[in-house]
Every structure is written in structure tokens, then in C-alpha cells.
Amino acid sequence: MKWSCRMNARNFRDQLQQFAFVLPALAVYIVFFIYPSVGSIYYSFTDWHGLEKNIAFVGWDNYARIVQDEAFATALSNTLRLVVVVSIVQNVAALALAIGLNGSIRTKKLLRTMFFMPAVISALSVGFVWSYIYNPVDGILNAALRAVGLSAWENDWLGNADIVLYSIMGIIVWQNVGYAMVIYLAGLQGISDSYYEAAAIEGAGPWQRFRAITLPLIGPATTVNVMLSVIGCLKMFDIIYATTGGGPGYATETIASLLFSNAFGGRNEYGYGAAIAIVLYVLIFVVSWIMLKFFRSREVEA
Numbered sequence: 484m485k486w487s488c489r490m491n492a493r494n495f496r497d498q499l500q501q502f503a504f505v506l507p508a509l510a511v512y513i514v515f516f517i518y519p520s521v522g523s524i525y526y527s528f529t530d531w532h533g534l535e536k537n538i539a540f541v542g543w544d545n546y547a548r549i550v551q552d553e554a555f556a557t558a559l560s561n562t563l564r565l566v567v568v569v570s571i572v573q574n575v576a577a578l579a580l581a582i583g584l585n586g587s588i589r590t591k592k593l594l595r596t597m598f599f600m601p602a603v604i605s606a607l608s609v610g611f612v613w614s615y616i617y618n619p620v621d622g623i624l625n626a627a628l629r630a631v632g633l634s635a636w637e638n639d640w641l642g643n644a645d646i647v648l649y650s651i652m653g654i655i656v657w658q659n660v661g662y663a664m665v666i667y668l669a670g671l672q673g674i675s676d677s678y679y680e681a682a683a684i685e686g687a688g689p690w691q692r693f694r695a696i697t698l699p700l701i702g703p704a705t706t707v708n709v710m711l712s713v714i715g716c717l718k719m720f721d722i723i724y725a726t727t728g729g730g731p732g733y734a735t736e737t738i739a740s741l742l743f744s745n746a747f748g749g750r751n752e753y754g755y756g757a758a759i760a761i762v763l764y765v766l767i768f769v770v771s772w773i774m775l776k777f778f779r780s781r782e783v784e785a
Contacts, residue, residue, distance in 0.1 A: 527758040533751045545758035555759070557733040558741040561648060565655070565716040565737065573656045573712050574705070577663035584664070585671045598661035606658065610725025613654045617641045641727055644734040651735055654722055659715065663708045670704030671697070706778040713774060717767050738763045
């Protein structure tokens with residue numbers, strides 16, 4: 484009996500020590516994530532304007548306004564276009580780079596470093612640099628086009644509403660393709676050469692080996708990269724803020740940038756901004772859950 488009591492006391496002390504180690508991280512998580520999230524849900528049902536003490540409960544009015552808001556509809560369309568185009572282009576380019584740099588190229592280490600470098604630069608810095616590159620008067624891109632005799636292709640890359648969203652897509656892909664490449668490289672290097680040797684003996688060509696061996700076995704890497712690109716585009720804000728601010732008009736407005744402009748861009752509509760934030764959270768959760776279920780099922784089949 485005494486031995487059992489001593490064991491229970493020891494187990495309790497061990498659990499208490501373990502909880503003490505977890506407590507600081509748990510406190511930070513509650514203070515900086517749980518509390519603001521619950522607060523956002525509450526404020527999304529109010530007309531809060533920031534510093535006012537009198538906050539009126541407005542029910543579902545903010546969410547009804549979202550449904551009727553043309554600016555939100557445009558932002559949603561732009562966000563989904565970013566998700567589709569960037570996810571496809573970025574992953575195809577990253578996989579092509581990974582396959583190319585997984586071979587016996589002498590300078591592959593240098594090239595891997597060069598392609599990965601943009602990923603460690605802050606998005607705001609990337610946005611400011613590309614704003615200069617895209618400058619219609621003094622920008623490097625138009626100057627390069629003039630130098631090679633393609634003056635007809637010169638454009639106001641961030642001022643033309645017809646092409647500005649594609650200009651933003653180019654920046655996003657440029658910054659993130661190297662990071663995705665590294666993930667694909669890790670997947671490729673985990674594939675045993677014996678699979679390719681056996682397929683070659685059976686007479687399989689390069690495309691057949693790629694389709695039957697490479698693609699199925701890099702399934703986990705593909706899942707990670709697609710999820711990262713989709714979620715990153717759904718909450719895209721920093722590059723938009725540093726380059727166009729959502730303009731011209733609403734041509735590059737995303738859900739995240741619309742949230743910022745309503746809550747912090749001078750309008751001080753914190754209640755409406757909180758409602759947009761909740762809608763964005765739900766959208767990210769639903770899309771992520773659907774995609775994760777889809778890719779996990781494909782990995783199991785493979």
C-alpha cells in the first residue's frame with residue numbers, strides 16, 4: 484500500500500513537472516491565439532470602430548454585408564485566381580528544378596542556393612524590390628525589353644488593371660519556387676535507384692518512369708507543397724501591400740488586403756474587418772481539409 488502511494492506521488496510529481504515545461508508555451512498560445520480568435524468572433528457581431536467604448540451588437544449584419552459587398556466578391560475572385568495559377572505554376576516549376584538539380588550537374592549546390600535565396604527574404608522587401616523592377620519609367624524589366632528590341636512589350640506592370648494580378652503572381656512564384664524545390668528534392672532523394680533500374684530493364688522510357696515511379700513516390704512532398712501554396716495564396720497580403728495596396732481599383736485586392744483596408748486602412752471598421760477575418764479562416768479551414776483528404780487518399784492509393 485505504501486509502495487503504491489509512493490508511486491502515485493512520484494507519477495503526480497512527474498506529470499506536474501511535465502506540465503510546468505508545457506505551461507509557458509500553452510500560455511503564449513492562449514494569449515496570442517485563442518484569446519484574439521475568440522475576441523474576433525465576438526467583435527464580428529458588433530459595430531466596433533476601434534477606440535469607442537460603446538459597442539453595439541448588430542447580429543449577422545456584418546456577414547450579410549459581406550455577401551452583398553462587391554469589393555469582397557472581387558477580392559474573393561482575385562484570391563481564388565491566385566490560388567489556382569500560383570499553385571500550378573509554382574509546383575510545376577519547382578518540380579522541374581528539383582529534377583534538374585537532382586542529377587550530376589557540377590554547379591548544382593550553387594544553383595540550389597541561388598534558387599532558395601528568395602525564400603529567406605521578407606515578403607515586404609521582395610515587394611519593394613519588384614516595385615522598382617516593374618517601374619514603367621526606370622524599371623529594369625522595361626529597360627531589358629528595350630535593350631533586346633522588344634519595346635512593344637513594355638507595360639505599366641503594376642498600373643495596368645488587365646495584367647497587374649499576373650505581375651503579382653510572378654513575384655509570388657519567384658519568391659517561393661526555391662522553397663518548394665527543396666521539398667521536392669528531399670522527396671526525390673528518398674527514392675531508391677533500384678526502382679528506376681528495374682523499370683529500365685523492363686523497357687520503360689523516361690516519361691513512363693516519371694509517371695509510374697517518381698510522381699507516386701513524391702506524393703507526400705506534393706501534398707506539403709500544394710498545401711503551402713494554397714494556404715499562402717488564400718492569406719496573401721504582404722506582397723500586395725508592398726506593391727499595389729490592392730489597386731489599381733480592386734484589381735489586386737485579396738481577402739486579406741480587404742480585411743486590412745477595412746480594419747486598419749483609415750476606415751476603422753473593426754467589426755466588419757473581424758467578420759471578414761472569420762470568413763477567411765473558415766475558407767482556409769474548409770479548403771485545407773478538402774485538399775488534405777484528397778491528397779492523403781491519393782497517397783494511400785499510390
